Amino acid sequence: MSASIDAGATAAAFRQLYGGEPDGVWAAPGRVNLIGEHTDYNDGFVMPLALPHSTVAAARRRDDGVLRIHSGDAPTGVVELRIADLDPVTVGGDRGGWAAYPAGVLWALRRGGLDAGGADIHYDSDVPTGAGLSSSAALEVSTALLLNDLYGLGQSAQQLASWCQKAENDFVGVPSGIMDQTASACCTEGHALYLDTRDLTARQVPFDLAAEGLSLLVVDTQVKHALGDGEYAKRRAGCEEGARILGVRALRDVPFGSLPSALARIDDPVIRGLVRHVVTEDRRVEEVITLLDAGRTREIGPVLVAGHESLRDDFTVSCPELDLVVSSAVAAGALGARMTGGGFGGSAIVLAEASEADAIRVAVEKAFASASYRAPRTFAAVPGPGARRLR
Known part of the structure; x- marks a missing residue:
């Protein structure tokens, strides 16, 4: 099994879906944790590393209050949501399916006072789902990164990870710690990430x-x-x-x-x-x-x-x-x-x-x-x- 997502193919799929060029293409990886399991929500220490397997997202900004999202892995077609209607009770958790994760990221950013708006997004991913390799974090972080760029939100990688954790906790309803999102947002090639999940100090360890x-x-x-x-x-x-x-x-x-x-x-x-x-x-x-x-x-x-x-x-x-x-x-x-x-x-x-x-x-x-x-x-x-x- 090898990483194989191509930015050009994702952009081409976007054009076919939405009729036009994306404003950009972004990627966020899955992760594997070397050591430090179930310690992150106990303010402890972890040491993940990013996988070459990623979620790749092609996106275009839209200014009409609508979020349209599509996944190459989902049979549901394009999911269209009005930003004003994003709510954990109606769209979050199991009710929203896979779409709850990107919708939750936009909800968390806006709830935090950041001026993020709508978008057309197409996702491709080769991060195995349900395999404990943080496919959900890759989906969240790729969404946060593209919204950060499209709307000039000025958030650092660690800040984006924190917004993604908030989306997963408060919108999707999974009480996860901060490790998965931080790994996807902050890891570097050839290194493991030694992270203190209390104060979020981190060190890139050659690996x-x-x-x-x-x-x-x-x-x-x-x-x-x-x-x-x-x-x-x-x-x-x-x-x-x-x-x-x-x-x-x-x-x-x-x-x-x-x-x-x-x-x-x-x-x-x-x-x-x-x-x-x-x-x-x-x-x-x-x-x-x-x-x-x-x-x-x-x-x-x-x-x-x-x-x-x-x-x-x-x-x-x-x-x-x-x-x-x-x-x-x-x-x-x-x-x-x-x-x-x-x-x-x-x-x-x-x-x-x-x-x-x-x-x-x-x-x-x-x-x-x-x-x-x-x-x-x-x-x-x-x-x-x-x-x-x-x-």
């Missing part, structure tokens, strides 16, 4: 695996997840309850060294597991950044495995297919592996010697066949650029 003879595989189990189904929200609420019990602003504020005493204060075993995962996961992000800064990339493998075990046992967001990717990859010689993304399906990442990557891929595929699971899709993750204007 050139090919130069070290390594490969990072993304294995899409093709088990679809739906983060709006309530399970994600339950875990976020559980984390917030854990912080309340411990008397801290967020679980990020629980020191790793005092974790045993903190856990002893929590009676509910479910909340205890959520707290243990978040606190230890923040510690794992710190371990990974220390190893990468020291040039000891191979040594992050066991940290990835430990992260998966924590997500499986304490946060309970894995599934049999994700567990099988990790166990079969490690058994075949991978340096490390873990699920990535929100969970309940989606994808896992596998760190391997480049010379062994293909054999590990085959071993995972054989394990899936033996378990009578649907064949996974596998591709190499090469850190790509963040959101940008293509033409």
Whole structure:
């Protein structure tokens, strides 16, 4: 599976749909998270990287209060919405389908006092949907970027990411953290993004695996997840309850060294597991950044495995297919592996010697066949650029 969206083809599709030239073409990538899962809405640390797979949007400004949007992946045709009618109750959430995401971005910008108006937009995307690779964030960020340019809103990449998070939280109704949108908006080619989600300070960390003879595989189990189904929200609420019990602003504020005493204060075993995962996961992000800064990339493998075990046992967001990717990859010689993304399906990442990557891929595929699971899709993750204007 490789990135293949072409700006010229997207512009041509726009012309066929809307009869005229677009004002520009923009792109925003999906992301894969190296380490730091379910820590972003706990004010913690994350380390995503942008995929070469992107949502590409061709757009033209319009000044009549109308938003027209079309996706090459959706069978619904052009969706036409009046800006004055954009409302989370009538258009947001499941009611709006895929269109709720770009509509929510325009709603959030305008609600924030920015003078964004209507547009004709056509989207093409090769970011797999439901795979835990932030296809929704790519859709949101590409929309925010094009509106920023069309209307001269003057917003920075991080500000656009924050508006997109607001759209997803308040319009679509998914209580996500800031990581996905920031990764799509702010990552740079050849780097992972070390992000403090409390104050949004970030550092671009060189992550050139090919130069070290390594490969990072993304294995899409093709088990679809739906983060709006309530399970994600339950875990976020559980984390917030854990912080309340411990008397801290967020679980990020629980020191790793005092974790045993903190856990002893929590009676509910479910909340205890959520707290243990978040606190230890923040510690794992710190371990990974220390190893990468020291040039000891191979040594992050066991940290990835430990992260998966924590997500499986304490946060309970894995599934049999994700567990099988990790166990079969490690058994075949991978340096490390873990699920990535929100969970309940989606994808896992596998760190391997480049010379062994293909054999590990085959071993995972054989394990899936033996378990009578649907064949996974596998591709190499090469850190790509963040959101940008293509033409």
